[in-house]
Amino acid sequence: MSDAILVSGLRKTFGTTTALDGLDLTVSTGEVHGFLGPNGSGKSTTIRILLGLLRADGGTAQVLGADPWTDVETLHRRLAYVPGDVTMWPNLTGGEVIDFLGRLRGGLDQAKRDALLERFDLDPTKKGRAYSKGNRQKVALVAALASDVDLLLLDEPTAGLDPLMERVFRDCIDEVRADGRTVLLSSHILSEVEALCDRVSIIKDGRTVESGSLTQLRHLTRTSLSAVLDRPATAADLSALHGLHDVVIEGDRLTGSVDTERIGPVLDALGAHGIRALTCQAPTLEELFLRSYQS
């Protein structure tokens, strides 16, 4: 089995609102897959369908080779979930919640649990109502990471964590990957996605707009370019040139953006004008996301 999650054409409506409109998502076994999209684009709805909490109106979804709606019990022994907004039972302690959620999944590794509590610097004796948002998040993370499962579904798991804990989280995910387990990570923290994810899927309005490795996605985006030329080019010189966009010429300085696969030919053409200075900047992740989110 090669794909841990295989979703195609997933649809879900709530009354008159369409939450998912033919969403596709493929997560290969053993990869950390980033799941990105603006607020309200359907990330949590997708995850909740994958958990069998919501029933899809159309399309197919397979998780670890099973149907998430019908094979709940056997499937959930093999996965763990961290919700975006962790709520705790006010009168249960963090330790009790960790044990309870772990046992529901068929047991958890005590040694791992204790080590994780240590690493995340979490006091398990406090009652649920006394935890801050970040600490509630840690409770859910410890419960999920201490279980020996094949798949982790994480819905913005680090939204409330401080940078130190964010680092611990990244180390934990790296270890999960080293174990050959699979992670679906929904996140808005781009540096986290860049550091952790093998591949990403970007969704918007309930549809997948981009999917692939970060290198592939970068390739689809333009590189920004700024050059100082000996012989100033005119707009007419450049109009025949494919792949160069948003050109602004101010004296001997030319700025614009280039389709990444057309950098070579464009530079050749500019070379004819005598390049004195040149900066080329690969698209930042932020630009990549903004372009996908806004398109």
Add this chain to the structure above:
Amino acid sequence: MSAYTGTTELLRLAWRRDRVLVPLGILAIAGMAVSSAKATLALYPTAESMGGAISEIFASPAAVALYGPIGNPTSPDSLAVVKMTMMGAVFLSLFGYAVVRRHTRSEEEAGRLELLGSGVVGRRAPLAAAVVLATGAVLITCLLTALGYIGLGMQSAGSVAFASGWAASALAFVGITAVAAQLSSTSRSCAGLAGGAIGAAFLLRSIGDSQATLSWLSWISPLGWSTQSAAYGANRSWVALLGVAVLVAGVIGSFALLDRRDLGAGLLAGRRGSAHAPASLSSPVGLAWRLGRPGFLGWLAGFVVGGLVVGGLAKSATDLIKDPGIADMLRKMGGGEGLLEDVYLTTEIGFISVIAAAFGIVVALRLRSEEVAGHTEQVLAGATTRSRVLASHTVIGLLGSAVLMLVLGGVIGVVDAAAGGSAGVGRLLASAAAHVPAVWVCIALAVCAYAWLPRIAAGVAWGALAVFLTVGEFGGLLGLPGWLIDLAPFTHSPRMPVEPFSLPPVVGLLAVAAALLAAAYAGFRRRDIG
């Protein structure tokens, strides 16, 4: 910025949220009061035409313990309201309490007060708005009821006294809830404190009203003020001032507490707990028991006390009624022959079974609050099934209510036997057990409502219980058709020990409960969670 800045805006917000709930509560309580009085007056236009029936029932301390003393045995107006006085006072007090809690501790627990608190809102404004809304709701209910009674042609001064009694009780609990909301650090413990206060007040006045030597207990209980207003008799309208005094004291006290605590905290601080879960906490039902245990123990204590009171009064209640005419009438009321003591105990156990149903509904509706809080999602993400999640709180409700009833029957039996009564522990246990199937129907209905209509489950469950209670208590009085009265499950409970055990109604009730639970599972299996 004063501590009250924003009160008007918050009041408007509260009204916007409650624009259905509050008017509905007002109309339900006032409507029930006026319609039951109207029906009674239509049946018995003069005190003489009642043949003294009602007044003689009220010679029984048991009835007085339940309903309170009669304001004026010679006035038909007084007789028309006597059944409604205490029940309405309890409902109205619960109403006032619910409104205050809803807009104070519940909001704070949900984190919404924090959001508001960051705006231009004074520290005391949220509590002030909640108290104003609750006070307004209580006063309008009282006013509408008084106007309704006067409209029926009942004596004006008495109608005002009646409404004043209600206002005294309910306003006091508005003040008490305001304090409870500051003391507790969760909505649930606020409910425990305020609900416990209402229960204690009922107990105090039921002892005070039924034992002449202890009548002062009725005066220290806010619920006692409703009957002490002696409507259509002494007309002590001034009891309203007692309620106002408690309200003012409560509000001043709660403001003082509020000024001394942090947002989100209570004065009763949270404690630390165990770092590991006990072995019992490893399944949905284990979780349900863990969450429901403190509440259940509270109810259990209440049922033990209730059993002590009912059992303790049984002997004296029946000793007092020596008159063969009254005895005959009570038998007719009880619907059967048998010892007078049995008739009394049958009525009490039947009435308390409604309270056991209320316990079960509280537990069953926890399914909904768990889902709203996002907890159900976390549990279902584990390797469990929908049926186990649905069964979790349902099982606690069903078994818990059965235990409550059996404990009640046992305690009544033991106390009665100790006092020289003749009811017998075994017979009372059997009687309590015979009432359990009807209780289960109410709980199963709540679970079914949760599965199919989660948003309005609470309204459906409580509404059904209110209808069952009203139909059972007032059905005959209101001249409702038989089929409507038959809708109430409690009507079908075998009236043991007055009547012998009868299998068909018990089997029928169990079948209805089972069908409702099966329907609940069918609905819960296929719906979205959250």
